[in-house]
Amino acid sequence: MGTTASQLGKDLLSEYQELTFLTKQEILLAHKRFTELLPKEDRTVQSTTRLSMEKILSMPELKSNPFRKRICHVFSTSDTKDGSLTFEDFLDLLSAFSDSATLEIKSHYAFRIFDFDDDGTLDGGDLEKLVNCLTGETDDTRLTPEEMRQLIRNILEESDIDKDGTVNLSEFQHVISRSPDFVSSFKIVL
């Protein structure tokens, strides 16, 4: 631990604390976990060091999450859209999923995670993918097309306030802010 602390640097650490919802311990732990995932020969974390998506997804915290790939894509700053994360991206992820993050932040990122085609709205296709993610990959839990249609119709009826056939961010946030347990469940702790 001592080495990681010195590696991060005091200024950077305090800046990270300022900019994220994480505490010092959490940042250090994140750093440790991040370092552990790096290949053995090169364990120094630079701002350009990237962890591939497969490595990130091997963490038990993300392993069984149906949205794991989306999460990586949303938080990745990679140019090639391969979902790889730098340490700062990783901190971003943890901060958004941390306990003390605000509802706005959480709902914003939730929206982007659910927005599978990155077009800024949740349309029928996004919702369908979302339902498929939630019901698992196996066939016996999957909904029939009829049920799916009904479900999506119901959802749009509820949340699509302006009736344009898609759920946009503000509509999404409106719905989410009513939810009693979104904040408590939209959490990932290392």
Add this chain to the structure above:
Amino acid sequence: MEMQRVEVKVSDKDEIRQRTRNRRAKPSPRARGRNGKQADSDDEEEEEEDEAPRRKGRNRKAKAQESDDEEEEEKSVKRKATKATGRKKKSAKDDSEDTEEEEERGKKKKDGKGTSKNQKDEENKEKKGNSKDKGKKEKEKEKDKNKGGSSKDTDSEEEEEEDSLSEGEMAALKEEVEEKKKMIATLRNKPWRLKRRLQNLKECQSFVEKFEGALGKGKGRKLYAFKVMMAKKMIKFHRDFDNFKTACIPWERKIKEVESHFGSSVASYFLFLRWMFGLNMVLFGFMFGLVVLPELMMGLPYGSIPRKVVPRAEQANAMDYSVLLDFGGYCQYSILFYGYYNEERTIGVIKFRLPLSYLLVGVGIFGYSLMVVIRTMARNSNDGGDGGDEGQFTFSFKMFTSWDYLIGNPETADNKFASVTTSFKESIVDEQENQKDENIHLTRFLRVLANFLILCCLGGSGFLIYYVVKQSQENAKRNQDELTWFENNEADVVMSLLGLVCPPLFETIAELEEYHPRVALKWQLGRIFALFLGNLYTFLFALFDEVNAKLEEEKSIKNATLWNEKEYYANYSSFYNTSNVPPLYIAPADVVRGPCWETAVGVEFMKLTVNDIEVTYITILIGDFFRAVIVRFLNYCWCWDLEAGFPSYGEFDISGNVLGLIFNQGMIWMGAFFSPGLVGLNILRLISSMYFQVWAVMATNVPHERVFKASKSNNFYMGLLLMVLFLSLLPVIYIIMTMPPSFDCGPFSGREKMYDVIMETLQELPPFIGTLVGYATNPGLILSAVLLMVLAIYYLNVTSKNYENANLELRKKMQQARDEEKNRRNNKETTNEAMQYLEDLMPNRSLIPPPPVEEPPPDNVIEKGKKSPKVAKQPGAAANAKGVNLQKEVSLASPNPRSVVTRPPQPRGPPGPARGPPPGPGRGRGRGAHPPRR
């Protein structure tokens, strides 16, 4: 403020100019990227969140560009730095000019978010190349142009600029700095990339650092600098303190482990347990620090007075294990119980008022607990949605919030998938059939029957407890040696057994009712709660009977003792014929004593608690551990699959465990007054059950079939806790206020009532305080205070209702506004019925597709005039503005294909300027008075 506005305008204009220049100079993708970004960044402050996802693609394009910008920015920062150092040497005028420039640049930076920086810097460079004065003149000219020279403010400003660092500038600069500071504080709330936030932070920090020093004059400057420094120190201290606090929270990792295996619902129990532990630690601190420790350190030692020694009759087996286990013998006459404490007013060299402290701590425990529970409840209800309109978004909630991101275990994830699927299917079926009433009479009958059965159970268990407690009182009168262990602990065992048997029984009965599982859970919780509560109160009433009996006994013993004493004196004086009688000496162990009912009550609670712990742990061991072992290992040689079939592994019973914890806490609250050691015991219990239960859950339990979420139940549990707290407060307060304390044991012995210690203390204080208290306790004053409180409650209630209404109103308005906005953007017609109607009425708009933009005013007037009687809902001004906008949009509109696609065909003609007979389509929609916005 005025000045800032001007500057904003200047920068806006700059940007516009730059944009045009851009367009002219480089029509390359590079420039496009920049322009796109710029357009966004104009309204970044408000629109950032909406735009972010959309901009992402563009961001990527503009990335190369951005890095360029960064470099430029760095340069500019450096330049700024050199300027700042040289600034002090410059004349005052230069100074002001300089700051102004800086300010402007800062402003631009904020507006343009460093995208147009490149251009701007170039411009600045040019200016500098020419000369500073010229640059300044230019700027002023610009300003004049902007303002049109109409406002006086500009003039006055210019005059002010002549002064050195005028007031306005100071204020503006200060504001700027404050703004930056606010930016720093809220930066983490922005959904940007960390890199961008980091960059922003650095900018802001450097800005603040540079200009903070410039604020304030002469003496004020020092003070200001000091303030700034202190503020910085405070921030650092706060952060360190927060870090320290999080480091102090125990069991974080354990709970996290449970969380990832079982989801947030099971973890919520452990969080509750930890919260309880924190509360009890504070109670223990009070009890131990203010009562137990002083008595231990400064009170008389064991054996010095009768109440601190085991009576002669019991001494023989006072050290027996079985006796100690029942908290008899040495335990009973120890610091753990009420009776041990001496009634001496002050003890030790520091004159510690132990009796007073004892009473205050006893009451203070309740006060503190009440405060903490209510505060937690308030905080819980604050975060998370209001949940008031849960029915409104059933599907969306299921869709968007049903996944528990904490789940890190494949098995739990599978269960969760299954449960999500079922809930989807269920809700779809519900929606389809909505209400299928097969045989409502049968269901009703079954429900009544179930409730009847459960009431029988409750009554029976109450009676059983009452009977058993009575029985044990009878037994207590018999010789202790004849009694078996069961007879000794009858009451506790029966209570624990009832707690063990009844809940499953209720669950079985509840099958009859066929409620939805969530509703069933609530009912189940309510019933178990009633059972526990009934049992507890039956126990209490039985205890009161016992106490009353003991009081009678005590009275006779007291009289006998007094009589004996008198006899002794009389005999002694008559025998030796002297009036100088030496005080009677009896060894403390031999003194005849009263039954000391307080200690007896304390012992009862202690025993109950210990029993509860034992039963809980044994249940876990047998019900979970052995079951798991059997299922796991006998599965190899059994006829059916044990793991999947009948016994299977246990699930963690969240509600039962939480209720158990709550009731345990109730007993602690009640018993703490009679047994200071109880709180310590409870601490041990909580710690051990934390470790034990976490182990048991991880080792033997499987994730729930239906994964419930913690949801709002947290506050539900807190509500139960509050209720239990209140119910346990009642008997204790009743005892303190009405029961006479034992005459020969405990800190209040020799007084009429327990609260007399307070009166005594008051008498020792200066007399005017006594009179003050006398006034304060005057019924008239108390009555009026109560009245005032009632009024306050009423007032607050009304206000909160008003706020609620206002909230609703605002929400409605927001929705409306959003609809309008959306429609404008999509170039559809307004959704507002009345507006539509009016539009249709206007002839020239419906005929000519693009009406000239300049024309709106007359139309507007007409609209306004017509609208006011008809459209009550629409605030005039807003509608007005909308009318203008709408027209503009329509006029600019090219036929929009999108509106045709996304909108389901409606009875009226194609959207866009209506061509048909004007009034027809407006009414023909047939949607009634409601604007179709939902």
